[in-house]
Amino acid sequence: MATKVEMLNNVTVLIGDTKAARASTLADGLKEFGFGTAIIALSYKEAVSKLEEGGIDVAILADSLGSGVFKLFRGVRHMLVGKNPYMTMFCALAPEHVDGAKYALRAGVDSILVQPVSAKEVTDRVRKSSRVHTPYVVTSEYIGPDRRAADRTSALRRFNVPQTLHGKLRGQSINYEEFAKKIAPLMEDMLQTRLTSQSSRLGVVCKELLTAYASSQITPLVHAKLVALADLLKDTVATAKQLKQDEVVNLCLSLKARVEDFAERYTAPIEHDIVLLNKIGEAVSMAAKTGGAVTVDAPAPGSEDASSPADELEDEPAIEIQFIQKGQYLFRDGDKAEAAYVVAAGCIGIFRNVDGKNSPVGRIRKGEFFGEMAILDGSDRRATAVALEDTTLSIVSKDMLEEKMEASDKLIRTILLTSVHNLRDSHEKYTQKARSLSDTLETISLSRHIVGRFLDRVSIGDDGERAKELLEKFDSQFAEIRTACKPAIAKDKRGDQVLTEQQIEEIAE
Numbered sequence: 001m002a003t004k005v006e007m008l009n010n011v012t013v014l015i016g017d018t019k020a021a022r023a024s025t026l027a028d029g030l031k032e033f034g035f036g037t038a039i040i041a042l043s044y045k046e047a048v049s050k051l052e053e054g055g056i057d058v059a060i061l062a063d064s065l066g067s068g069v070f071k072l073f074r075g076v077r078h079m080l081v082g083k084n085p086y087m088t089m090f091c092a093l094a095p096e097h098v099d100g101a102k103y104a105l106r107a108g109v110d111s112i113l114v115q116p117v118s119a120k121e122v123t124d125r126v127r128k129s130s131r132v133h134t135p136y137v138v139t140s141e142y143i144g145p146d147r148r149a150a151d152r153t154s155a156l157r158r159f160n161v162p163q164t165l166h167g168k169l170r171g172q173s174i175n176y177e178e179f180a181k182k183i184a185p186l187m188e189d190m191l192q193t194r195l196t197s198q199s200s201r202l203g204v205v206c207k208e209l210l211t212a213y214a215s216s217q218i219t220p221l222v223h224a225k226l227v228a229l230a231d232l233l234k235d236t237v238a239t240a241k242q243l244k245q246d247e248v249v250n251l252c253l254s255l256k257a258r259v260e261d262f263a264e265r266y267t268a269p270i271e272h273d274i275v276l277l278n279k280i281g282e283a284v285s286m287a288a289k290t291g292g293a294v295t296v297d298a299p300a301p302g303s304e305d306a307s308s309p310a311d312e313l314e315d316e317p318a319i320e321i322q323f324i325q326k327g328q329y330l331f332r333d334g335d336k337a338e339a340a341y342v343v344a345a346g347c348i349g350i351f352r353n354v355d356g357k358n359s360p361v362g363r364i365r366k367g368e369f370f371g372e373m374a375i376l377d378g379s380d381r382r383a384t385a386v387a388l389e390d391t392t393l394s395i396v397s398k399d400m401l402e403e404k405m406e407a408s409d410k411l412i413r414t415i416l417l418t419s420v421h422n423l424r425d426s427h428e429k430y431t432q433k434a435r436s437l438s439d440t441l442e443t444i445s446l447s448r449h450i451v452g453r454f455l456d457r458v459s460i461g462d463d464g465e466r467a468k469e470l471l472e473k474f475d476s477q478f479a480e481i482r483t484a485c486k487p488a489i490a491k492d493k494r495g496d497q498v499l500t501e502q503q504i505e506e507i508a509e
Contacts, residue, residue, distance in 0.1 A: 008034040010168040011126070015040050016047035016061040016069070017092065022116060026060070029119025044068055051082040054176045057165045058126060060117065062092040063100050070100075073107035077143045079187055079242070083180035085143070086136070086161040088129055092117050108144025110134075130169045136161050138193045140201040140232070157193055159321040161186065162390075167325075182390050185345040186321060191243050198236045199284040205229050206277045213274065218267055226263035229280075230256050236284060248284065255280055322393045330371075330385040330393075337374030337381055339395045343367065346391025351384045358384060375401050438489050441482060448474065 013035055017023040020042055027038035039056070041047040044065040050056065051072075059076070061069050073089055075081035091104035092113045101112050111125055135158040137146040146158055162183060164174045205225060212222050233256040240248035255276075262273045321344070324330060330341070333353045341348075343366050350370070351358040361383060364370045374381050375398050452471055455464050 007169045007171055008123070008126070009036040010171065010173075011035050011057045011165060012037040012039065012055055013058045013060065013122075014047070014050050014056045016044075016050075016059070016065050018042055018062070018064040023062075026117055026119060026122070030122060033119050033123045035123075044072070048072060048081060051076060054083055054180075056082070056084065056087055057163075057168055058088045058090070058122075060090045060092055060113065060122065062115065063094055063097050070103040070107045073104060073109050077108035078191075078238075080238075084164060084176065085187060086163045086183070088126065088163065088165045090117075090122070090125065105147070106142065108142060110145055126165070126169075130166055133160070133163075133166065135159055136190070138190050138197065140194065140197040141235070143190060143194065157321070159186065159190060160323055161321075162323040162325070182345075183323075186323065186392050188243065189321065189344065191239055195236065195239045195243065195245075195248070198232065198239060202229070202232055202236070202280050202284055203282070205232065206280050210274070210277050213269060213277075223263060223266045226259060226266055230259045230263065233259065233284075252284060255283070322395055324387045324391050324393065326387050326389050326391075328387050330387065331381050332384045333381055335381045337371065337379070338398050340369065340372035340375055340398075340401060342369050342394040342396065344392040344394050347388045348391060348393075349386050349388045351386065352382070353384070363388065369396075372396075372401065437485060441485060441489075444478070448478070 013027075013030055015023045015026055015038060017026075017040075020040075023040045023042065027040055030038045039050055041050050047061060047065060047069075051059065061072065063069055065072075069091070072081060073091065076087065076089065077085050079085040089109045090111050090113050091100065091107075091109045092115055093100040093104070094115050104112055110129065113121060113125075134145040136144060137148075137156045137158055139156065146156075162179075164176070164179060167174050205228065209222060209225055209229070212218065212225075233252045237249050237252045237256070240246075240252065258276055259280075262269070262276065322341075330348065331337075333351075343364050345366055347366075348364040348370065350361040350364060352361055353359070364385075371381075371385065373379075448471065452468075455467055455471070458464070460467075
């Protein structure tokens with residue numbers, strides 16, 4: 001669906017450029033094209049300040065801000081600067097700054113613009129961005145849009161990230177503080193993925209160094225690799241700090257100091273240095289997984305008790321992350337089943353179609369797995385799934401599930417498919433069961449609503465009118481009961497299972 005031009009008036013753009021006249025011309029042009037707010041930052045420091053303040057949907061930062069601009073782009077993506085790591089970012093380069101494009105793309109920008117930048121070009125790029133939602137990928141050095149060919153096979157996880165720009169273009173009002181809270185679990189998952197990738201990369205670099213020393217090819221390239229190893233440990237420290245994994249921070253700081261010492265005398269290694277290289281990748285990988293203290297006395301990669309972090313990453317299935325907003329449908333009754341899901345954050349409501357209306361079945365909460373039955377038995381979806389709040393999902397692909405099923409024992413497959421059939425039969429007869437006090441009250445309210453709708457549709461004379469009068473009295477008394485029960489509901493630790501009448505009506509709409 002094409003984005004309406006008038007929706008641009010909700011979008012806030014930051015223009016970072018030391019050339020005041022050029023920045024002002026672009027800002028005026030963007031306003032003419034319908035953008036709501038254009039903020040100008042005339043220095044690197046001012047650009048950082050504006051990004052830290054928040055409220056930015058699109059950032060256009062020029063290379064005139066200095067070489068630090070690429071570090072700034074990277075800082076935004078890694079949530080080291082500001083609280084909107086998924087904002088749309090353009091790097092505006094001088095025509096002669098050819099290398100700048102490489103640095104900007106490595107930093108995670110969405111696109112490159114060449115000076116002088118026109119307002120029309122920015123508008124076109126923003127509109128294109130709204131139509132094409134590019135997933136993000138994470139490596140040891142990169143967080144940003146996936147630029148690989150769509151048909152390229154890879155074990156890298158792909159993350160479908162929410163962007164304030166897309167919300168604004170749909171006319172939504174964005175509370176940036178709430179947005180930051182909602183994306184926190186997703187960002188933590190991405191950082192943990194990066195930490196795993198970094199530990200794998202550490203193992204690869206150490207292996208290259210060990211090969212060089214084993215073959216006596218001790219050249220200046222070895223020194224460069226040792227320096228790169230120390231830098232990678234420094235980056236790993238930064239990631240671990242964001243994840244508040246203090247043991248990993250302390251371990252990497254210690255290893256970094258030892259590698260830097262080794263680099264100063266790289267032409268004359270001692271036995272302790274070789275042991276260090278053997279153990280670094282394994283130690284960091286184990287610490288990142290356990291969150292506990294691990295020393296470099298752990299088994300070396302290649303020993304019988306150790307597995308290579310690089311191999312683990314290579315064999316990891318490509319699991320995508322998807323973010324859906326409250327009220328958004330994940331799938332509908334009758335759809336083809338392409339994936340199963342795990343709720344990472346938020347809540348999903350499951351509904352069945354009964355007489356043309358959505359009848360609630362239940363809620364799927366954080367950590368719960370759903371949507372697998374249609375894949376296992378090859379049928380279409382027999383229920384509808386809707387986000388009851390902003391929700392983050394891990395996607396388990398149909399191919400992955402089918403591959404695991406094929407690899408399983410035939411007897412296990414038969415038992416599993418029989419269980420799926422039995423569960424489907426149970427679901428057809430399922431009605432919501434009250435779990436909490438709030439659920440019990442909601443069940444009573446829903447039953448009253450059903451009775452009221454029946455009396456509205458069917459005429460039973462004076463008895464019907466009498467019944468409606470009694471329902472009105474019931475409503476008044478039931479409202480008092482609800483009010484009296486509020487303190488008890490607040491103390492009830494059981495989670496709600498029954499969907500409210502309002503939620504059902506919202507889904508029906």
